[in-house]
Amino acid sequence: MTSNETAAAGRHPAAVRTTSRDVARAAGVSQAAVSLVLGDKWRGRVSPAKAEAVRTAARELGYRPNLAARSLRMGRTRTALLVVPALTTEFFARVYTGAARVAADHGFGVVLYPSPEGIGPARDPFDSAAATLDGVIASSMAAEALTALRDADLPLVMLDSDPADDRATATVNLDIADGVRRLTTHLTALGHRRITHLAADVDSWTFALRARAVSEALEHIPGARLRRQPAALAVDAGLHAAHAALTAPGPRPTALLCDDDIIAAGACKAVRRLGLRIPEDVSVTGFDDLALAVAVEPELTTVRLPAEEFGEAGMRALMSVLDGRPAQAPTLPVDLVTRGSTAPPADAPDNAARPGGQ
Amino acid sequence: MTSNETAAAGRHPAAVRTTSRDVARAAGVSQAAVSLVLGDKWRGRVSPAKAEAVRTAARELGYRPNLAARSLRMGRTRTALLVVPALTTEFFARVYTGAARVAADHGFGVVLYPSPEGIGPARDPFDSAAATLDGVIASSMAAEALTALRDADLPLVMLDSDPADDRATATVNLDIADGVRRLTTHLTALGHRRITHLAADVDSWTFALRARAVSEALEHIPGARLRRQPAALAVDAGLHAAHAALTAPGPRPTALLCDDDIIAAGACKAVRRLGLRIPEDVSVTGFDDLALAVAVEPELTTVRLPAEEFGEAGMRALMSVLDGRPAQAPTLPVDLVTRGSTAPPADAPDNAARPGGQ
């Protein structure tokens, strides 16, 4: 009665939610008992018979706890914030999917902060968050958003970032260095020596690591000649960068090592526009193994990053921290996927050194 | 003092949040005054001087209202649920981006329910939602999730769905029929008569509409021969379907009209594997205009769907409903983008009717 009256007087046009008190009334117990039973804390406090009565009453009334009230009472919102650069990239959409799956298993929700590029000019992450937060998972590619979070002293799990970064409570990494190593080994084993790295022009730890790993891997290959060409993470950017790389003065590179599949797709177009063939004249490699990698022709040799598992591991680490357990900080293995976009170069491995060769 | 003690006794290891009462103390006013000032309802209730004092105190203390408490008090959570089929598709990621932008402008957050495929077996949308909800925006492609929402009687904006659907408070549509019309007009004007529709095998209103629109558009083209081949929304599914279509008994189709760019990418691969050329031997068209459309070669002629605007319009409609204003239910225009994957067929338009032609 009273609750109906207040609901009518208030501005709840939608529904009169059934509360734990309604359930209590229906089951003939107190509200406290309902809370105990549904919270599974009734071991020696409520008789099994009444507990069952509460459960059936709750089921029949379609009771759902008011999460706002619960959050207010408990001081925890069961909500995590995932900070990623533009969600429209398949990679982070998959990271989100994995993270959301694990979160759901723990009764947590995930809100997204797709970073300024995606959502508008420099907005406060907290304003975009639907609720107050229990923790944050952030990609190292979203540095500017992190500065806004720095004063919140929330548990922070960083994805693919410098383990020495002291802002992070835990760090989950992909074994990018290993992926790069296997990729360069693949290329050099095929005989490639003149390799241009189409490097993402994003200022982040991961991409810096990739560049370093590529350089180091090629350092002790005799005759290897590494160049580097920056490119934005877009098809046409990859196209322009590859065009520049292939038409640069000096002997033409025989392989283009691209920082992601999207750049690689653009690079493929550039190669073909110059009248060259893939992989006979130029080999092209990607990174990530997006759906794109098998949509283009030839299919891309690429490094498969376990995106869903990445998100899952990040969320698991956050859950550990929130439960007071020590944070596991794994490094996930990656895979080299060889497909049709790589092959031995047409010229001999070291013909650059012996101009009259063959 | 008291708040510190309880915080220490409780389980708030992270931070002692500053409350509106703390701000009130600092500004020398009551908590109610703080609420009035920060809620911008102080016109004749608080003096400008004190109002300013409250604002500076709030700023200096870094005060952020506790959203759980606010939601509990107001009965509204300022959170909308977006129900989409698998977020990993670029299209819905862009829809989300648009929706989130508009939501943020209204102080709303968006939680995602990427539907069972994306997040696991048949989970209750509400359990995955971070908070109780003020409203729902749902794609017609996520029908099974909607059944779980039916008893919630929340405002529901449907995306791309039957306007007659009475579950929806408002419906926002794309002018798919117009897009199909322009696409078929483009193909028939080029001279294509034998067209196979690689139709998404998804049971949803949009795709049914596309199929109907294709049929109707070709009905009054003399000599037009439409076939239909179902395909899942994936590259390899498109490949298999296209292969089947191209090797089916009878004269080979000269154009493959695909229900989305991903299927089209697969179709392109099938065409080439049969030793045929695009567009000389077979024209291929896509739908959506994803990044993929310009990554493959030749670039796809496709129907551009304004994904971000779609999400924006959906969220705007929801905001209207929640504000008690009449729901605008627009139909957004789409664009035909002609690129390299379509051209006149090699044979005469009606050589199927005259086998000895040319």
Next chain:
DNA sequence: GGCCGGACGTGTTACGTATAACTGCCGTCG
């Protein structure tokens, strides 16, 4: 028989906010 302790519950409180209802106070007007 008195006392103790476990089983079974209930009363009460607090979380932080928004807002209705109330209290002075001062200038003005009938």
Next chain:
DNA sequence: CGACGGCAGTTATACGTAACACGTCCGGCC
């Protein structure tokens, strides 16, 4: 001169939940 209304605030309350601190009953033990 008293009533009245607007300004400038405060006090009090309710939202729904979780959990602490009490009660009460009853069986068992000294």
